[in-house]
Amino acid sequence: MSVEKGTLEIRNLSKSYVVDNNQLQILKNINITFPSGAFVSILGSSGCGKTTLLRIMLGLEKQYEGDALIDGEKIKGPGSNRGIVFQDHRLLPWLTVGENVAFGLDKLNRKEKKLLVDDHLKLVGLSGFENAYPSNLSGGMAQRVAIARALANKPEILLLDEPLGALDALTRMYMQKELERLWEFEKITMIMVTHDVEEAIYLSDKIVIMSSRPGVIKKVIDIPSARPRDRASSEFMHIKAEILKEFHLGTEYPFAYAI
Amino acid sequence: MNISKRTKSVLGSILLPVVLIILWQYIFSAGYIASAILPSPHQVIKTFIIHFTENEYSFHIISSLKRVLSGFFIGIVSGFLFGLFIGLSRTAEKIFSPSFNAVRQISIIGWIPLIVMWFGVNEFPRIIIIAAAAFYPIALNTFAGVRNVPREYVELASVYGYNRLKLITRIILPSALPSIATGITLALGMSWAMLMAAELFIPTNIGIGTRIQIGREKFNMALILVGIITVGSLGFAMTSIVEIIAHAADRGRILRKEI
Numbered sequence: 058m059s060v061e062k063g064t065l066e067i068r069n070l071s072k073s074y075v076v077d078n079n080q081l082q083i084l085k086n087i088n089i090t091f092p093s094g095a096f097v098s099i100l101g102s103s104g105c106g107k108t109t110l111l112r113i114m115l116g117l118e119k120q121y122e123g124d125a126l127i128d129g130e131k132i133k134g135p136g137s138n139r140g141i142v143f144q145d146h147r148l149l150p151w152l153t154v155g156e157n158v159a160f161g162l163d164k165l166n167r168k169e170k171k172l173l174v175d176d177h178l179k180l181v182g183l184s185g186f187e188n189a190y191p192s193n194l195s196g197g198m199a200q201r202v203a204i205a206r207a208l209a210n211k212p213e214i215l216l217l218d219e220p221l222g223a224l225d226a227l228t229r230m231y232m233q234k235e236l237e238r239l240w241e242f243e244k245i246t247m248i249m250v251t252h253d254v255e256e257a258i259y260l261s262d263k264i265v266i267m268s269s270r271p272g273v274i275k276k277v278i279d280i281p282s283a284r285p286r287d288r289a290s291s292e293f294m295h296i297k298a299e300i301l302k303e304f305h306l307g308t309e310y311p312f313a314y315a316i
Numbered sequence: 317m318n319i320s321k322r323t324k325s326v327l328g329s330i331l332l333p334v335v336l337i338i339l340w341q342y343i344f345s346a347g348y349i350a351s352a353i354l355p356s357p358h359q360v361i362k363t364f365i366i367h368f369t370e371n372e373y374s375f376h377i378i379s380s381l382k383r384v385l386s387g388f389f390i391g392i393v394s395g396f397l398f399g400l401f402i403g404l405s406r407t408a409e410k411i412f413s414p415s416f417n418a419v420r421q422i423s424i425i426g427w428i429p430l431i432v433m434w435f436g437v438n439e440f441p442r443i444i445i446i447a448a449a450a451f452y453p454i455a456l457n458t459f460a461g462v463r464n465v466p467r468e469y470v471e472l473a474s475v476y477g478y479n480r481l482k483l484i485t486r487i488i489l490p491s492a493l494p495s496i497a498t499g500i501t502l503a504l505g506m507s508w509a510m511l512m513a514a515e516l517f518i519p520t521n522i523g524i525g526t527r528i529q530i531g532r533e534k535f536n537m538a539l540i541l542v543g544i545i546t547v548g549s550l551g552f553a554m555t556s557i558v559e560i561i562a563h564a565a566d567r568g569r570i571l572r573k574e575i
Contacts, residue, residue, distance in 0.1 A: 136477075147472050151491070
């Protein structure tokens with residue numbers, strides 16, 4: 058079977074833990090295809106197993122039933138075809154920004170490394186910061202470095218675990234634009250776990266809505282709107298209302314029909 | 317005023333000794349205490365100069381320094397390796413940690429009779445007890461540093477396919493550095509403290525401790541004070557050197573939490 062590079066498939070995946078002799082189901086019968094080059098968000102409240110699902114895709118979690126496939130091959134462990142950006146930037150404080158970006162580039166020689174580091178720092182708008190230490194950076198800048206580190210490895214798929222969750226509201230919106238720009242530039246598959254509805258709508262081609270206990274897929278919404286998206290447009294609002302309804306947070310606006 | 321931070325900290329550290337010396341001179345001049353009990357600062361300085369020029373005081377200092385440094389280095393190297401070993405291996409911790417914690421409750425001075433019976437009255441047992449005194453703090457702090465490496469960093473290393481050796485050298489040791497540095501500083505203090513015990517309880521003619529002992533026998537308070545001040549100054553100087561080295565090794569300023 059031939060598949061386009063950067064395709065990730067989850068088939069009939071279930072996972073449960075045993076806590077005090079009780080079976081605790083985390084994920085139940087998950088089926089999703091992440092098409093090559095798409096931006097897909099997994100949206101859900103905390104405890105729905107979305108981070109567990111991401112850890113399975115990353116290869117850190119290996120105990121589950123069903124299949125997780127990349128380009129048709131079973132995921133056996135972490136690999137350089139997948140990059141990850143965590144919610145905490147997870148930069149090592151004793152390494153400079155440049156050394157942090159080069160964290161996964163051990164196989165290359167010094168010159169190749171420098172080239173990739175410079176390229177990716179430029180890409181995230183942090184040229185000239187290679188000798189700074191993470192403690193000198195703001196939250197948004199640190200997260201950009203983390204993104205540069207993940208991209209420097211040239212992954213086919215970038216996994217994003219609530220990457221903007223720790224940032225303030227304005228920085229967050231700005232970084233969403235940046236993520237979109239990077240996605241369009243790199244043309245790779247991006248899979249983002251988030252609990253921010255607007256963020257998911259702004260960035261995604263497809264939103265997978267999950268619900269908790271056990272974690273199941275409740276609904277998959279395709280978003281065909283043109284980019285960049287206007288957060289204030291009626292279409293955006295309409296999708297938002299549709300998603301919020303899934304979380305039982307929908308509001309009825311009787312006047313909307315009167316206008 | 318434009319006084320640099322460094323000058324300020326140096327001035328701050330000598331302020332208290334200077335005040336104490338002035339107070340000391342005042343007490344002496346006012347005639348509150350007999351000079352046989354507390355000699356004047358002037359007398360102490362005179363004794364110091366005489367002993368340096370005529371009585372080979374520097375020879376005693378060098379001998380004591382050699383003792384301290386030998387014991388200190390043996391102690392920190394073995395303590396570091398032991399701490400690293402029980403920090404990395406849960407099995408090793410289970411086997412060694414309880415006995416280690418029991419043994420370290422016994423004052424090292426309590427071991428001196430036994431050590432002397434085994435090895436005789438010579439340089440070896442003196443160095444051994446100094447090494448033992450340095451061993452505990454470095455072992456405990458290395459262990460704590462290794463155990464407190466954030467799980468997130470270890471996870472990051474496994475995402476990037478780091479093997480065990482790379483995990484230790486690139487993640488665990490740099491992350492444990494502040495704790496190890498604290499252990500080294502404490503070990504140095506313990507070495508100096510144990511030097512006095514080594515020279516007083518395992519009789520010898522050479523060393524600063526023996527000079528203090530002779531001062532006591534001859535009721536020469538100035539000589540005792542010369543010994544005490546010498547040990548204090550050397551201990552302070554060596555601690556400062558260790559701190560400078562630790563700060564130089566501490567890239568990314570984990571130790572220096574500057575305000």
